[in-house]
Amino acid sequence: MVTKVLGRMLGVAGAAIAVYVVVVIANVALAAVSGSNASPERSSPNRLLAQGRHTFRFDTFGDQAFWGGALQLNQAIAGSANGGVGPGVSPKTALAVGLKVDSTRLPRAVKDALKAGKLNLDDPKVTLALLKLNAVVGVRGFFRDDRLSSMGLTCAVCHSTVDDSFAPGIGHRLDGWPNRDLNVGAIVSLAPNKKPLTDLLGVDEATVDKVLAAWGPGKFDAELFLDGKGFRPDGKSAATLIPAAFGLAGVNLHTYTGWGSIPYWNAFVANLEMHGIGNFEDARLADANQFPVAARAGFAHVRNERDLITPKLPALQFYQLSLPVPHAQDVDRGAARRGKAIFDGVGRCAGCHMPPTFTDSGWNLHPGSAICIDDFQADRSPTFRYRTTPLRGIVAKLNGGFYHDGRFPTLGAVVDHYDSCFGLHLSGRQKSDLVAYLRGL
Numbered sequence: 001m002v003t004k005v006l007g008r009m010l011g012v013a014g015a016a017i018a019v020y021v022v023v024v025i026a027n028v029a030l031a032a033v034s035g036s037n038a039s040p041e042r043s044s045p046n047r048l049l050a051q052g053r054h055t056f057r058f059d060t061f062g063d064q065a066f067w068g069g070a071l072q073l074n075q076a077i078a079g080s081a082n083g084g085v086g087p088g089v090s091p092k093t094a095l096a097v098g099l100k101v102d103s104t105r106l107p108r109a110v111k112d113a114l115k116a117g118k119l120n121l122d123d124p125k126v127t128l129a130l131l132k133l134n135a136v137v138g139v140r141g142f143f144r145d146d147r148l149s150s151m152g153l154t155c156a157v158c159h160s161t162v163d164d165s166f167a168p169g170i171g172h173r174l175d176g177w178p179n180r181d182l183n184v185g186a187i188v189s190l191a192p193n194k195k196p197l198t199d200l201l202g203v204d205e206a207t208v209d210k211v212l213a214a215w216g217p218g219k220f221d222a223e224l225f226l227d228g229k230g231f232r233p234d235g236k237s238a239a240t241l242i243p244a245a246f247g248l249a250g251v252n253l254h255t256y257t258g259w260g261s262i263p264y265w266n267a268f269v270a271n272l273e274m275h276g277i278g279n280f281e282d283a284r285l286a287d288a289n290q291f292p293v294a295a296r297a298g299f300a301h302v303r304n305e306r307d308l309i310t311p312k313l314p315a316l317q318f319y320q321l322s323l324p325v326p327h328a329q330d331v332d333r334g335a336a337r338r339g340k341a342i343f344d345g346v347g348r349c350a351g352c353h354m355p356p357t358f359t360d361s362g363w364n365l366h367p368g369s370a371i372c373i374d375d376f377q378a379d380r381s382p383t384f385r386y387r388t389t390p391l392r393g394i395v396a397k398l399n400g401g402f403y404h405d406g407r408f409p410t411l412g413a414v415v416d417h418y419d420s421c422f423g424l425h426l427s428g429r430q431k432s433d434l435v436a437y438l439r440g441l
């Protein structure tokens with residue numbers, strides 16, 4: 001069924017079948033070179049780590065058949081002057097929608113030209129050059145001669161950022177950090193062909209555009225392609241913040257609503273969100289009441305003859321578990337020490353956020369009522385619960401707000417919420433101490 005849907009998408013895209021075949025061959029060749037099909041038991045830990053990092057940063061799992069072949073985003077990026085359509089995407093535009101550039105991929109001449117202001121950041125041709133250097137974090141360009149013949153996405157586009165060490169948006173990779181600048185909705189809405197999306201969701205293009213425009217920076221809606229819900233009952237976007245991919249070792253269930261383990265969710269995302277080519281199984285998605293879009297599209301049972309995803313899951317998980325957790329440098333230690341006592345004591349925080357993972361040990365899910373919030377997002381998950389967010393590395397998550405949808409703009413607002421939810425009656429000093437502790441986790 002999914003193969004059929006994909007087939008329809010490809011049919012729409014005309015010459016895309018040819019692209020599809022080429023990319024599958026290219027990916028298989030890549031897999032052979034990087035040896036990412038090796039079984040974990042037979043690989044040394046270092047090799048496994050290197051394979052997982054390669055997959056996390058660079059592997060599209062064949063998803064260029066969707067982003068390039070079907071949606072034709074490569075054409076929008078190139079622009080009519082370079083064999084595509086429309087004005088094209090200049091480096092300035094790419095940085096403005098939150099895409100990041102890996103400075104270590106830039107040759108000295110390009111860095112010098114950038115520093116001297118001699119690189120025309122208004123010219124889409126420069127974007128193509130950056131893609132050819134494989135320097136745009138999480139975006140892969142596929143070239144035939146000098147033409148951008150397709151493009152795909154990797155995990156890193158959402159779950160990596162850069163340290164801005166060269167310039168804003170340009171620097172060394174920070175894998176696992178959520179890219180809270182990335183406007184996924186704005187990027188997807190550039191697609192010249194939205195028919196694959198309107199067909200999947202069963203709505204018109206204006207509706208798709210409205211949903212995508214409402215996401216804003218740092219957000220994506222992983223459940224939209226399952227239940228078709230673009231908006232919450234209060235009219236706000238149903239999208240959630242992109243979470244960190246670090247700090248998850250020892251954590252049982254993943255995602256804001258506890259869909260499953262890391263390998264479960266990685267398979268889910270690579271197949272159903274990135275639209276890579278693989279196999280996936282989850283009978284829960286056959287429930288047409290909760291997941292009408294997924295049930296219609298056959299997402300409960302995805303089969304492809306060539307599986308570009310499953311063999312890469314062991315190393316990918318290994319890499320994610322190895323990602324370092326960042327810590328804030330500028331924490332008031334005295335205040336943080338007092339905050340810890342509140343967190344573990346009268347604040348009752350550690351009752352769910354148990355150190356060292358800062359999520360519940362065991363089954364880490366709770367109904368919205370346990371933390372005084374609505375169940376809209378929980379009800380979009382087969383668990384009908386919220387997962388206790390692992391709190392380490394908060395310094396990488398300070399932009400975009402807190403809780404799954406960013407409803408609390410600051411940590412102070414989160415603490416105020418718990419204060420009234422749990423009837424804690426914390427003093428102003430206790431609240432700021434608690435915030436100091438959270439910032440340093």
Ligand code: HEC
Nearest residue numbers: 154155158220222241242243245254255256257266269270
């Ligand atoms: C388009 C942006 C995007 C891409 C690409 C993406 N993710 Fe995510 N990821 C998200 C969002 C948004 C969530 C939260 C989903 C939810 O809770 O419903 C998430 C959740 C996760 C989580 C759960 C984190 C936690 O706190 O439990 C992990 C792990 C993860 N993604 C890993 C990956 C991997 C590995 C890839 C590549 C195979 C990937 N993601 C690709 C946006 C993305």
Ligand code: HEC
Nearest residue numbers: 347348349351352366370386387388389402403404414418
């Ligand atoms: C009943 C279990 C429970 C208790 C007790 C609890 N939390 Fe939470 N916490 C959660 C859940 C579940 C979430 C996820 C909510 C969401 O994403 O909508 C969360 C989210 C958070 C977040 C947001 C993290 C992020 O990155 O968005 C912070 C910060 C936080 N809690 C701090 C605290 C503090 C401080 C206390 C004590 C005053 C506390 N929690 C007590 C379950 C709990």
